[in-house]
């Protein structure tokens with residue numbers, strides 16, 4: 040399969056020249072093609088923001104949802120039709136700020152979906168306010184004295200919640216990014232990929248250069264099944280490790296817990312109401 | 328002596344088992360051959376306080392709350408004080424002699440319920456003894472009462488069941504002694520056909536309607552008075568292929584629901600005031616991305632937490648208004664049959680027009696039980712509104728009636744792109760001003776079809792009326808009974824089960840009347856305002872109640888008499 044199958048002819052791309060989103064887009068297309076995922080079996084779900092526009096630039100079924108809410112429809116879409124491949128692609132503000140509650144509880148629920156967070160450490164679309172992952176000290180039009188809060192650490196939170204797959208990559212490192220996306224999409228269960236992505240317009244601190252200098256690859260010897268070690272690595276701040284931090288292959292997916300699939304694999308839209316059974320239920324109210 | 332109708336109220340603290348007595352008695356009454364209707368009021372607490380249930384036993388079909396208490400079973404000390412405004416010098420009070428030791432009232436019949444219960448095995452049997460006494464007073468066959476006990480307690484094991492059957496025996500003896508004392512006499516005509524009727528409450532009928540409507544998904548967050556529907560769907564989810572999920576909050580619930588509908592599973596949302604307020608953005612999403620959704624809104628007095636377990640019709644405006652301009656439909660069933668058909672229809676019509684459809688209920692209607700002859704499933708059909716897409720599929724294709732055929736992912740050769748921004752026909756973001764105009768008009772265009780499909784109000788009473796009573800939703804039963812009691816040829820009742828958009832016939836009905844009066848369980852007369860807005864008709868008199876309690880038949884009757892005399 041060729042990555043071009045995912046091209047949208049007249050897509051009016053709203054990203055700034057040099058934005059890290061471009062590389063995420065082109066490399067995700069390559070990965071999807073390599074994995075032979077049919078656009079007709081793929082649903083991209085996003086929230087709102089510059090990253091949230093992503094599905095409009097990649098040909099597939101698209102559910103562009105509200106700010107912060109992508110995980111809820113993504114969970115439901117997968118739940119009602121297991122045959123669909125569901126990928127969430129959205130921003131750090133969207134996922135960790137407005138959608139923080141869903142972030143935590145979707146990890147607990149463990150649907151078999153992949154969640155790609157374009158982490159540019161800033162609110163892009165609304166023009167440069169701090170996001171939950173903005174580093175301390177960065178000045179913005181809102182945080183005029185610099186951000187005072189400790190940044191949100193999505194990987195550590197995800198590992199603490201025993202997310203079934205937790206990784207970080209960098210949009211300036213295409214080979215690493217593709218490898219990570221591939222593992223995440225192939226993983227059974229909820230997979231989180233936080234993608235470091237420079238915002239060339241609103242984040243003058245965390246630039247391509249900065250990410251290059253402040254990241255490194257986790258060693259091949261890192262054991263992703265060791266939760267304590269994974270947590271420790273996720274809290275490193277001098278330099279930020281990239282790679283698959285944590286995996287838990289023993290968890291049941293949300294869909295596997297659903298009784299509708301106990302002895303029926305059909306997606307729900309193909310099922311009929313059992314009218315005789317409903318008549319029985321109603322009629323039972325004539326009796327004791 | 329009660330010849331037509333007796334109103335029995337059981338009152339006690341939360342945790343004292345009133346619900347058990349209610350469950351046993353309503354069944355015993357129905358199987359005894361009487362019409363039955365029960366309604367309840369309760370506090371938002373798990374222990375203590377005072378809760379009460381009214382059980383009406385009648386020779387006529389009834390579905391309404393009366394203020395009057397003929398017989399009060401006072402299970403707690405505080406019961407009499409709690410209900411003092413409803414107790415008259417004709418109310419007969421039956422209670423335990425220890426519990427009511429210090430309560431003096433010439434109409435009290437004190438019975439050693441607790442003492443008898445302890446002899447059987449413990450105070451828990453006291454309620455069943457009281458229920459047995461009532462059953463005997465109502466002249467219900469002992470075998471019927473025993474069957475009711477058996478169906479209720481068999482699953483708790485032989486020992487408990489035997490204790491309860493024994494308690495029933497003792498209760499019947501107590502009842503017999505009360506009858507001998509001549510203080511109460513009940514001679515209500517029985518009709519054995521009633522035995523075979525359905526006994527249902529306002530919640531489960533909605534639930535059954537939703538199942539009949541093809542509901543496949545419910546994500547929800549607990550909140551009274553909608554939790555009961557959530558429990559119902561949870562209970563039957565496996566049997567009827569429904570995914571049930573308790574979500575982390577209401578925001579997630581509605582977003583899951585819309586996602587499920589998008590992917591082909593008809594979804595239900597069940598919530599109440601504050602919970603719905605959290606969902607409002609989600610409703611906006613469904614409206615612009617044109618995904619169907621059915622929302623059950625169990626109203627309670629607000630704003631914010633308000634009175635959690637009480638009743639109101641305050642959320643019509645909340646359901647009606649919202650961000651942006653696109654159509655919606657709002658149903659408000661007031662009788663059980665309507666609750667079934669409207670809930671069923673809600674899914675078809677939401678799917679047809681790709682809009683949110685509301686089922687407005689409230690605590691009073693959610694909790695009311697009564698017997699009805701049947702629910703007819705013959706005309707119940709699931710209309711399919713999903714198409715198989717082709718390669719050139721456009722989710723928001725501009726059409727004459729505003730409806731663009733709805734495809735779902737995984738069915739056909741096209742991609743299904745839905746979007747919360749303004750979008751082009753393919754579903755991609757646009758800021759083109761001309762396209763914006765077209766899309767707004769496309770969505771509003773659907774209103775024409777929706778109006779044609781809307782359900783007319785139901786006229787009850789004489790068609791040649793001068794005076795017209797107006798009501799919507801749960802006030803149906805009380806208004807209907809008050810109207811029957813009045814028995815006047817110049818009065819009719821116009822009952823609205825679809826409150827938005829109004830059917831075209833509405834104006835004709837209103838114009839025909841010389842005088843109009845509306846009853847609403849709110850302070851701002853939201854429905855009268857809506858009628859004015861939609862038909863430019865101003866209703867003469869608004870009778871409003873907003874203390875968290877339902878209207879009683881007596882209140883309505885009194886207001887009507889007053890209105891007819893004084894205006």
Ligand SMILES: Cc1ncc(C[n+]2csc(CCOP(=O)(O)OP(=O)(O)O)c2C)c(N)n1
Nearest residue numbers: 087088089090106130131132133162163164
């Ligand atoms: C409920 C709601 N609140 C606020 C907004 C405005 N808003 C849109 S995107 C956004 C932040 C986006 O930041 P991020 O998720 O980091 O995405 P980026 O634009 O940086 O890719 C905000 C606050 C909105 N659309 N909806």
